Amino acid sequence: MMHSDDQHTDSPAMALLKEVGAETTRHSGGTLLTHLLRVEALLASWGARPVLQTAALCHAFYGTDGLPLVLLELSERDRLAEAIGTEAEELVYFYASCDRKASYPGLAARDGAAVTFRDRFTGEEFTPSPQQRRDFAELTVANELDLAKVNESFRERNGAALLELFTRWAPLLSEPARREVTAVLG
Template sequence: MSERAVAWLRELGAQDVAHPGGTLLLHLERVRGLLASWGARPALQRAGLCHAFYGTDGFPTALLPLARRAELAEVIGEEAESLVYLYAACDRAASYPTLDRAEAVFRDRFTGRVHSPSERPRRDLAELTAANELDLAWIDPAFREAWGGELLSLFGRLRDLLSEPARRECRAVLGDG
């Protein structure tokens, strides 16, 4: 499945989209690799590889419109696609402050819908967020300088949602605060 996803990313031009550390495709592959190194299940790894398909709250370039979600699900599986959507739909300013709580307030930036995801989607969102942001912080010292303190605070709040390997990576890249 990942090979098909990479081929499709190439067809959609991800290797031509500028991104910190090179290109969007390189970033997506690094995020998938980081999740794999943390022992993430295959669906979460595929979501990491494809997390920017619909754009994100922090990266507006979309490779695919939301109307084509079924096509992405066919390539990476329904579970992985639902995680891609969750990540892309996350209104970070509204959602990150309470993500660590059982009654988290998650705001979908595409629909405006507000709901409280169960623990597993919150864990997946936290893990994917950590992999994405830590890749950027690792590869780009200016990004780490500008955002490192805020990320350290965010991942400190999300600590109980993150795997131990993700927590170790946070400390390695961002320090202990």
């Protein structure tokens, strides 16, 4: 199921994305906006909760550990929160703040085990809640699978490592997400 930006035409999130240039910023498979819409649609097809779908649409606002492009500075978090709601903005921040090298390895540790998440903006280390870990894993998988689907060289370079990582994260993923990992990377 593919979203078109028609369903978002009047949304504050879409207005902000367009204001900051997401529809003209080149990205794998077209523009950054088309990528964001595809990631949102993939999560919707998996039955993700609406707030996570909204976070997916806006997940690139603060850049990521893998993509330094910043659409809004952290000092402007309130602008994004006003457009998409506080909970969705907190998910966007959480996703953007991930220090991947420090955080990815233990993300799927069993509940009760020490899970260390490092915020790349502040250096703070903490244990995210099970819901934060599930949301983060689903969004990460949707984002990376979209890139793998539209960019063959990305898939060739990163597919094996992503399959290994996402297999470790399987306890955090929904069944539709696990099936998609196998279909795209397995």
